[in-house]
Every structure is written in C-alpha cells, then in structure tokens.
Amino acid sequence: MNQDVCAIVVAYQPELSRLNGLLAACRPQVGRLVVVDNGSDDAGALTAACHAHGCDFLPLGDNRGVAAAQNVGVAWALARGCRRCILFDQDSVPAPDMVARLAEALDDLLRQGRTVGAVGPCQVDERDGHASAFVRFLPFRVARSRCAEDAGMPLAADFLISSGMLFTVEAHAAIGPFDEALFIDNIDLDWCFRGRAMGYGFFGVCAARLRHRIGDQVLRLGGLGSVHRHAPLRQYYIMRNRIALYRRPHAPAAWILQDLPRLVFKFALFAVFIAPRRENLAMMLRGLHDALRGRMGRLN
Numbered sequence: 001m002n003q004d005v006c007a008i009v010v011a012y013q014p015e016l017s018r019l020n021g022l023l024a025a026c027r028p029q030v031g032r033l034v035v036v037d038n039g040s041d042d043a044g045a046l047t048a049a050c051h052a053h054g055c056d057f058l059p060l061g062d063n064r065g066v067a068a069a070q071n072v073g074v075a076w077a078l079a080r081g082c083r084r085c086i087l088f089d090q091d092s093v094p095a096p097d098m099v100a101r102l103a104e105a106l107d108d109l110l111r112q113g114r115t116v117g118a119v120g121p122c123q124v125d126e127r128d129g130h131a132s133a134f135v136r137f138l139p140f141r142v143a144r145s146r147c148a149e150d151a152g153m154p155l156a157a158d159f160l161i162s163s164g165m166l167f168t169v170e171a172h173a174a175i176g177p178f179d180e181a182l183f184i185d186n187i188d189l190d191w192c193f194r195g196r197a198m199g200y201g202f203f204g205v206c207a208a209r210l211r212h213r214i215g216d217q218v219l220r221l222g223g224l225g226s227v228h229r230h231a232p233l234r235q236y237y238i239m240r241n242r243i244a245l246y247r248r249p250h251a252p253a254a255w256i257l258q259d260l261p262r263l264v265f266k267f268a269l270f271a272v273f274i275a276p277r278r279e280n281l282a283m284m285l286r287g288l289h290d291a292l293r294g295r296m297g298r299l300n
Helices: 016-029 043-051 065-077 099-112 169-175 188-198 234-245 252-272 277-292
Strands: 002-011 030-037 057-058 085-090 116-125 134-136 139-146 155-157 166-168 201-212 215-220 226-229
Touching: 002 016, 002 065, 002 116, 016 043, 030 065, 030 139, 043 057, 057 169, 057 277, 065 085, 065 169, 065 188, 065 215, 085 099, 085 169, 099 116, 116 169, 134 155, 134 252, 139 155, 166 169, 166 201, 169 188, 169 234, 188 201, 188 234, 215 277, 226 252, 234 252, 234 277, 252 277
Parallel strands: 002 030, 002 085, 030 057, 116 201
Antiparallel strands: 085 166, 116 166, 134 139, 155 201, 215 226
C-alpha cells in the first residue's frame, strides 16, 4: 500500500456495481480513498458503499462538474497530509498493482532529476481489450507509442487521460487547479498542456494497467482510426471545449493542426451518419456558438 497516496474518485449517478468494483480494487493500494459526488440522486447508497470499503464520501450536493470535484478532492487530500494524488473516473478499475507501478515509476523519474507533471497507466478498453497508445504531437502527425513496443520504461507523452493519473501535490500546486470552466471534457488535455508549457513532463507507464470505458460505444473506422460515441449533451461539451482550447496560449500548435481536421470529421460523422443525428447537430452547433462567444461552465 502506498500510504502517502490519496485516490480521488469523481462520481455522478454511478452504477453501484461498477463503483463497488472500483473501490474494492483501489482501496488496498492507497492510504486514503475519497469519493467526491456531484449530486447523485441516491447519496445514501453511495455513503453505504464508501462505508463498506473503508473510504470517505464527500457529497457536493449539486453537479459542479468533473474539474471542480477533482479540485475539491485534491484540497481534501492535501489537508490530510497526502503527498500524492491519483484520479479515477467511476468507470475505471485498476489492476491490483497499478498504483505501486505508477508510484515506482514516478519515484524513479524524480530521482533522475526529471520535472514530472504526472504519470499514467496503459488504458485498456474493457469492451474489446484495446490498449490505447501514449501520444506525442508532432508537426502534421501524431506519434503513438504502443506499450507492446517497450514495456520496460516510462514513455513520454504530451497528455494523459485523467483517470489513473498520479501526481505530486507540488506539481499540482505549480501547474494550478483543473479548469472548472471546462466542466466535464478536455480537462486533462488543458492541465497537461499547461504543465508542458511550464516544462513539466508527462509519462505513460506500460506496466501499470487500468480497465476503462470511454463513451457509450467505440466505433472502429478501419484505416480512419476510431471514435467514441457520446450522447448529444457530451457532444456539446466536446465541441465547445475543443474550440476553447484551440484559443489558449498553452495549447501546442502541433496538436491544433492535427486535431482541427479530426474535429471537423467528427462533426460531419455525428451530424450525418450517427444517430441521433439531429440532436447531435444541434448540440454541436450550440457548443461551437458558445465557444466563439466565450460561454463556459455548466450548460443549464
């Protein structure tokens, strides 16, 4: 067990069976575990689940968004003397040694004198076993490092998915809080890009594994790659926040150059080919409109 690590789980209307699986897998690996809840309907059931697994429950009473819940969790951990934090989405399940693998890699990198923003695990989609790559954004292309290529050393990455991301409280204080204006999507991108602009490195650890589920469905498009299918409301946040990030000074130009065509492609894909097309189109257009006029935060 890594006693100085606090695990922060952000919850919103979770499936109790999945949340119990996450808590059971995570609790033996960390010194502290807190569930920060964004106003779920059945707070009593969540309280009972946390009590059963020996972890703390912190209800926010309303849906304040993922970034706000993460910031509350980090502040909670800091007040209790934790020196490192690891984030989890409610749809993730860590391997039994995941936290130890990440902590070891982080310690090794710090001993080497590296300025580390965070380390993260190899994300494995539980639906098809597909392991995601760690990516670097180069001019006009994306360099993908697959864990099968080199499982023995941390792989440099330009960003990490928030679920499973381990960082020191010092790195978090230097980079700053997660941006609550983004509410739910692209929070990890923004934080990692901010850290990269300040000279912090981010690293993927192939030996650390996390079973994860992104979106309602994964659509494999052959040579065109894959996309995650989200509900229309999420399409709003994805479109709005992506455009907002393009306009931020810490967003890498190499990322914008390759991501903008992908955003246009996904706009056409979800507006024309993937149901519910009309709702997808309406929410993406609303997200574009709000991004251009600077309207952020929760969509009411």
